[in-house]
Structures are given as C-alpha cells and as structure tokens.
Amino acid sequence: MSFMSPGQVVWFEIGTTDPEAVTGFYGPLLGWSFEVDPDSSVDGRTYTRVLAPGAPWPMGAIQQGDTGGEAINLSILSTDVHADVDRLTALGATVVVPATRVADVTVFARLTDPRGNLFSLFSQSTSQRFEERMAGTEEYMEQAALTPQPGSMGWFEIGTTDPRATTDFYTAAFGWRFEEDDTAGGKPYSNVFGPGAPWPSGGLWDHSGDGADGADYMMPCFLVTDVAATTDAARRLGARVEHGPDANPDGTAYARLTDPRGNRFGLFSPPARPTAG
Structure with a gap:
C-alpha cells in the first residue's frame, strides 16, 4: 500500500491571517523554505507552499484566510471528495468548507471530526497540467514518508x-x-x-x-x-x-x-x- 493511497495523511495546512508571522516562526525554527503559488492570489490572499530543508517538493502549505481565525489541519487523500463528505457527515463529521474545486488542480473539503478536530480531504486531479507537475514526485514523497529528514x-x-x-x-x-x-x-x-x-x-x-x-x-x-x-x-x-x-x-x-x-x-x-x- 503506497503512502499516496486514499486514507493516508499526506499534507498539512496552516490557516492564518498573517502568513509572514507564520513563515517568520517556522523558517528559522525548522529551516523551511516557502514558495507562493502564483495562481493563488485572490483578493490579496495567498497560498504558500512549505518545503522542508533540501526537499524538491512541498509537504504542506500556509493558507491565508479572512475569517480572523488561526487553524492547522492535516489533509487526507480521497478518491472522491464529494462522496467522502457525504459518508463522513453520516459518521458524525461536520462540514466547514464544502467540496470545492480549485482550478483544474484538485478538489478539497474541510471538516471537523466528532471531537471537533479540523481535517481536510483532497483528491488528485487527472488533468494533464497536474500530472505534469506531479511527474517524479510520488517516489520522492514515498521515500520522505519512510525516511523523513530533519524539518519535515x-x-x-x-x-x-x-x-x-x-x-x-x-x-x-x-x-x-x-x-x-x-x-x-x-x-x-x-x-x-x-x-x-x-x-x-x-x-x-x-x-x-x-x-x-x-x-x-x-x-x-x-x-x-x-x-x-x-x-x-x-x-x-x-x-x-x-x-x-x-x-x-x-x-x-x-x-x-x-x-x-x-x-x-x-x-x-x-x-x-x-x-x-
């Protein structure tokens, strides 16, 4: 069973109204580097990918929000976000952000479990653009899961x-x-x-x-x-x-x-x- 199989935790997100404060803390502490998604800036809000030291592919992201709250959540791979949202709400989860498509890259949703813990679902896109971006990265992510490096x-x-x-x-x-x-x-x-x-x-x-x-x-x-x-x-x-x-x-x-x-x-x-x- 691959690390990139459905049901696995494969990503994390930090939601914040102050991305610079977040990068200013974790960068010096853990040696992270950051790259802003050039397609993400909407109404001044950005999606900043997080890379561990020496890593060629990000392991998480900083999501600039406008709700005034701060939150961190783990992201779990799904084959069908819409269906999983329905299934998980029947198990007692609560929807925070409904299933949402982001350009042609992915579909995600954000929920809380019955104990109030925030987590996300996301599905890999089958678009050519996404496949080109992902080429060669799954092997890296599998290895990073087995033998993580400091900062990851x-x-x-x-x-x-x-x-x-x-x-x-x-x-x-x-x-x-x-x-x-x-x-x-x-x-x-x-x-x-x-x-x-x-x-x-x-x-x-x-x-x-x-x-x-x-x-x-x-x-x-x-x-x-x-x-x-x-x-x-x-x-x-x-x-x-x-x-x-x-x-x-x-x-x-x-x-x-x-x-x-x-x-x-x-x-x-x-x-x-x-x-x-």
Whole structure:
C-alpha cells in the first residue's frame, strides 16, 4: 500500500491571517523554505507552499484566510471528495468548507471530526497540467514518508479525551488501525496505521485520564535532531510548550507546543541508531 493511497495523511495546512508571522516562526525554527503559488492570489490572499530543508517538493502549505481565525489541519487523500463528505457527515463529521474545486488542480473539503478536530480531504486531479507537475514526485514523497529528514513532517498525532469515539470514527472513515505502542513506557499511546499500511504514520494519545488538562487535537509532528534544543528555540521565538521535552524508554524524544499564532504542533526525534562496533 503506497503512502499516496486514499486514507493516508499526506499534507498539512496552516490557516492564518498573517502568513509572514507564520513563515517568520517556522523558517528559522525548522529551516523551511516557502514558495507562493502564483495562481493563488485572490483578493490579496495567498497560498504558500512549505518545503522542508533540501526537499524538491512541498509537504504542506500556509493558507491565508479572512475569517480572523488561526487553524492547522492535516489533509487526507480521497478518491472522491464529494462522496467522502457525504459518508463522513453520516459518521458524525461536520462540514466547514464544502467540496470545492480549485482550478483544474484538485478538489478539497474541510471538516471537523466528532471531537471537533479540523481535517481536510483532497483528491488528485487527472488533468494533464497536474500530472505534469506531479511527474517524479510520488517516489520522492514515498521515500520522505519512510525516511523523513530533519524539518519535515514525519508523524502526526491525535490527542483525545474519548479514545473509543475517536478510534471508531477514523476506523470507519478511513480504515485506520490502532495498536498499542509497547515502546511508550506505559503511556496511553497507540500507533496509527493507514489503510493497509505495514508501518505506522501517526499516533493517538489517550488524554481521558488527564482530568481538566485533557485535550482533543490533531497535529503534525516534525522531525528534528535535538528536541530539547529545538523546543528552547521555539520558546524564544514565542511558542508555548504544552508537554515535554519527554522521552520513551526506547529513546524517542518528543514535545508538544503551540506556535505564536496558537497552532499546535509536535517535535520528535527517533531513537539513536547503534554504532558499528
């Protein structure tokens, strides 16, 4: 099953009224570069693609909005956005932006799950223009998902105070599979596998035992080489640290933060590989 298969998280978007503030935070912090879509400027609003350091293809985008709100959402690949919107609303999702065609490039919709978490659906276009732009990129994106580089989105996380409702929804919605993470040192954490995937691409943190500190969220997580140092740098740039830095017994380090605009994101680094003797 390919990373670019329906039901997989393959993109993220940051919605904001101040794109320069967003680029001014994440650029220095994670080494991102940015390119404004020249076809996107409508009424002064832009769509800015986000590239990880050294990446030839974007992994997400900054969407300039006019609603006054800030939001971050994960985007899930769909074969038929209109049909999926109908199917997901029957499962308890709420439509925020109905299925919308963007030029000849794609169709997207934005929804919230039954716990109020924002996510998007989008479908790949079959237009010649889109196919030309995508030529050679799927192999790169597949490799980036398997071996993410520092600064890239290498994981996503769902936090929930109702794990049963959350797992029931995403299992029915996208065929996701949830398995307890036995490397988490007893933390209430599960790995999330996309439909048919042999490896996890995200995780679920059960906050039902956290009392008033419990949280429901859905966030991208970015790979860094040093979680503690990057967390300190994020704090100096105006971020707020919600959790961590922390580590699992296997050496995986992580932290959860909100950026200066209030958008939640994660940082992580995998266990160190053993050196050859």
